[in-house]
Structure formats: structure tokens, C-alpha cells
Amino acid sequence: MSVKYVERKGTGSRKWDGMWSRFGSDDLIAMWIADMDFELAEPIKEALKAHIDKYPLGYSIPPEEYYENFIAWEKKYHGYEVKRDWICFGCGIVAAFNMVVLMLTRPGDAVMTVTPCYYPMQDAATTNDRKLVMCDMDRDGMTYTLDLEKFEKTISDNDVKLFLMSSPHNPVGKIWTADELRGMMDVCKKHGVYVVSDEIHADFEWEGHKHIPTATLGDYDDILITMCAASKSFNLAGLQNSYIIIPDDELRARYKDFQQRLHTTGGNILGYVASAAAFGQGREWFDEVRDVIWGNYLYVRDTFAKRAPKVKTAELEGTYLLWIDLGAYFKTQEEVRDFCENKCGIAFDYGAWFGGDQYARFVRMNLATSRSYVEAACKAILENLPL
Ligand SMILES: Cc1ncc(COP(=O)(O)O)c(C=O)c1O
Structure with a gap:
């Protein structure tokens, strides 16, 4: 498989290094902005290198x-x-x-x-x-x-x-x-x-x-x-x-x-x-990325379905962004935010950003990252959910 996870902290990545502006911390698992944590596809790297090796910009x-x-x-x-x-x-x-x-x-x-x-x-x-x-x-x-x-x-x-x-x-x-x-x-x-x-x-x-x-x-x-x-x-x-x-x-x-x-x-x-x-x-690389993301989705869906069924996930039909309902546990954006950031150490996009308080109970999880981050996020959520 040619898709490789890449650690992007310290590389000028907005998702990782720019989270401070929205979350007031730079030490959360970044699952917010729709940006992937995989190395660039080989054909794209080659094309860019070939251009730069020969020509000015x-x-x-x-x-x-x-x-x-x-x-x-x-x-x-x-x-x-x-x-x-x-x-x-x-x-x-x-x-x-x-x-x-x-x-x-x-x-x-x-x-x-x-x-x-x-x-x-x-x-x-x-x-x-x-x-x-x-x-x-x-x-x-x-x-x-x-x-x-x-x-x-x-x-x-x-x-x-x-x-x-x-x-x-x-x-x-x-x-x-x-x-x-x-x-x-x-x-x-x-x-x-x-x-x-x-x-x-x-x-x-x-x-x-x-x-x-x-x-x-x-x-x-x-x-x-x-x-x-x-x-x-x-x-x-x-x-x-x-x-x-x-x-x-x-x-x-x-x-x-x-x-x-x-x-x-x-x-x-x-x-x-x-x-x-x-x-x-790029299609071959893209198909591999899809498999990684789909695997991440199934992991999250099945983990919550088995271990915390009151955490509801939307069916992923399109995008690599998973809409999750935490409403069985939290009602306000402040409660959701405190749970995600302070208890679990995760940066999600918050539901309220997408249309106001009526969506405060939701978060949007970016699935395009390593399985280990996905597992760590699920683990943190399961361990910190109120009884
Ligand atoms: C629906 C949608 N449109 C546009 C964008 C961003 O597009 P661009 O980076 O080309 O401005 C995003 C990024 O998440 C998106 O989800």
C-alpha cells in the first residue's frame, strides 16, 4: 500500500499547528478542518519535482x-x-x-x-x-x-x-x-x-x-x-x-x-x-486512501454501536466527515466543548458552527487521519462519557 500517514505537527499545517486560533490549545487530536494526514500521492510529488527541477515559478x-x-x-x-x-x-x-x-x-x-x-x-x-x-x-x-x-x-x-x-x-x-x-x-x-x-x-x-x-x-x-x-x-x-x-x-x-x-x-x-x-x-492512490478512510469509519461506527450506543453516528454516504450526535449526554455547546477539548483532548468541528444552537449537540469528526488517532479519540470518548 502506498498511502502513508504523515505526522504534520510542526509543518505549518493549519489543522495541527493552527488549531490554537479556534481551540485555544495546540495539543489536541486534530479532527476538525477537512484536510488529510497522508503523504502526497507519488504521481503528484513526481510531477511537482519534475517541474521545480527544471523550471522557475x-x-x-x-x-x-x-x-x-x-x-x-x-x-x-x-x-x-x-x-x-x-x-x-x-x-x-x-x-x-x-x-x-x-x-x-x-x-x-x-x-x-x-x-x-x-x-x-x-x-x-x-x-x-x-x-x-x-x-x-x-x-x-x-x-x-x-x-x-x-x-x-x-x-x-x-x-x-x-x-x-x-x-x-x-x-x-x-x-x-x-x-x-x-x-x-x-x-x-x-x-x-x-x-x-x-x-x-x-x-x-x-x-x-x-x-x-x-x-x-x-x-x-x-x-x-x-x-x-x-x-x-x-x-x-x-x-x-x-x-x-x-x-x-x-x-x-x-x-x-x-x-x-x-x-x-x-x-x-x-x-x-x-x-x-x-x-x-492519481486514481490508484485515491482508491487506497478511500479504503483507509472507510476502515476508520467502520471502526468508529462499530465501536460506538457496541460500547456506547447512545453516541449516534450518521451513515457515511459521502465526504470523509462523520456527523456525531452526543445529545444523549450533552445539550449545550459549552458542555460539548468542555467534554471534547478538556476531557478527551480532541479538536472537532462543533455542530453549532453549522447553523446555531439547534446543532450544539453534534460534532463533526474528520476521518482522514491515522487509525491510531481514530482509536485514541474513540477511547478518550468512551472513557470520559458521563455514566
Ligand atoms: C463543501 C466545501 N467546500 C469548499 C471547501 C474548501 O474549499 P477551498 O479550500 O477550495 O476553498 C470545503 C473544505 O472543507 C468544503 O467542505
Whole structure:
């Protein structure tokens, strides 16, 4: 097996060395931000080394394989036939959806998310002086579904202009079905709501669940922007490179014009080279990483099911982020926080970050680390749970 765990403390890793800013400690098991603790895939290392050995790092444009390899990957693994011309650059997906907020809406306009929701999407509304509208999903145990009538009513009541969605869904690890996606898209089309489909986690689709690119489900070109990247699948987030897919000519022209004004039309050569190698030669490594993550998931799920069944885990359908309910033991964020950080020594993303107090009883565990950290975290939780 070529996937190797790598100790990242002391390497400038935000997950490990930057935890202080959120947790007030740098000595917790880092299971928060969605970043993996594995060595870079060999083909990516080789491609980067080959470039650096020979060439400087001047201003650059994407090599053709940057497009070709992504297009082939998207077609082969997700059945989405992306045209070369539709692809725009994004210096990270969070930056890109913030730009889309600025481009497609005005101050005071309503921007919607479904909650719980990846918190930078909420921030994209509030920090840009837009009105954040949250449509809560319905929860049955650990299963989340969206009430389409409520979704439509939220849109019409608030005159929503833009809907930011992650698919697969972060943080609950849900893979949207074709019916759910089509339902949301048809409502958005009917009400003239633009949609960002953030598909950064697309490659993490687990047993019995298949990620469906939103764009493949109907004629949504005039309202839809899809965002993809190699950054989650291959842990390249630090290179800030993403593929922003905009099939509609007019919408794409607006995006490019907006980028031009901000001078963010292109990225760095290392991001291009690494993404091209990832999508071109990285599948074997990726499949091995998937096996490691899946093993970690089964370990956590089964450990709690056997030894502390009141700790509830969501079924992992997509992403490598596990949504866990500690509500049988704790009610407030302070209680959850005290337990996780002070008693167990773990840094999780806290449920409340994803939509307020109603999610305070939940935590989100990042499974993309060594089995020994996963085991240590479970052990700490089991030993410290109140009787
Ligand atoms: C749904 C989602 N979108 C975007 C990102 C981050 O993307 P980027 O690093 O390209 O800004 C993450 C990272 O966790 C994510 O979970």
C-alpha cells in the first residue's frame, strides 16, 4: 500500500499547528478542518519535482493536461461531460463562491443555504452584507431530508436570489438523490434563483451511494455554477486551485469579467501541475486512501454501536466527515466543548458552527487521519462519557 500517514505537527499545517486560533490549545487530536494526514500521492510529488527541477515559478497558464485530465475524470467517475470552454479558474472554492455572491447579488439580497451547512457558505452571505436565509433540513434520527415545500416557501417568502449548496453534503455526509437534486433545482429555476453546486467532495461516495453532478440532471445552465477541485480528494487545498464550471455563455462572461476586475483570473503553476497529475495519474492512490478512510469509519461506527450506543453516528454516504450526535449526554455547546477539548483532548468541528444552537449537540469528526488517532479519540470518548 502506498498511502502513508504523515505526522504534520510542526509543518505549518493549519489543522495541527493552527488549531490554537479556534481551540485555544495546540495539543489536541486534530479532527476538525477537512484536510488529510497522508503523504502526497507519488504521481503528484513526481510531477511537482519534475517541474521545480527544471523550471522557475513565473507567471503561468494552465497546461492542457490540467483541463484534459479533469474532463476525463469527471466523465469517467461522475458521468458529467464538461466542455473545455466551460471551465473557469477559482483560487479555491470558498473564494469562488464568495465572488459569486458579490457578482450575482447586491447588499441586502437573500442568500440561502440548507442547514446544517458548511459554515463558510453562511459567512459568504453575512460578511458580504447579504441576508442569510437558512432552510433547516428535517432530521429523523441521524437521517436528514429536505422538505421541498418548506424549501420553496423559504425562497418565495424571502425573495432568495442565490442558493449555496454542497453536494455531497458537508457536514452530515449525505449524498443527495437525483430526485432531491432535481426537486431543488426545479424550484430554483421556477423562482429565478441562481445555484452554486459545490461538489468538492464528489469523489468520496460510499457503499451504495452515487454522487450525481447537479448539472447532469436537467437544463439548468442559466442558473447553475458547479465547483470542483482536486483539493479534497488529493489534499491539495493549500495550492488554492479549483475548477469553476459555467456552461452558460452569458453567466460565464460575467464571472470572467468579475475575475478580471479583481485580477484573479489564474492560479499558480504548482496548483495546475498538481491538479493535472492528480486527475491524470492519481486514481490508484485515491482508491487506497478511500479504503483507509472507510476502515476508520467502520471502526468508529462499530465501536460506538457496541460500547456506547447512545453516541449516534450518521451513515457515511459521502465526504470523509462523520456527523456525531452526543445529545444523549450533552445539550449545550459549552458542555460539548468542555467534554471534547478538556476531557478527551480532541479538536472537532462543533455542530453549532453549522447553523446555531439547534446543532450544539453534534460534532463533526474528520476521518482522514491515522487509525491510531481514530482509536485514541474513540477511547478518550468512551472513557470520559458521563455514566
Ligand atoms: C463543501 C466545501 N467546500 C469548499 C471547501 C474548501 O474549499 P477551498 O479550500 O477550495 O476553498 C470545503 C473544505 O472543507 C468544503 O467542505
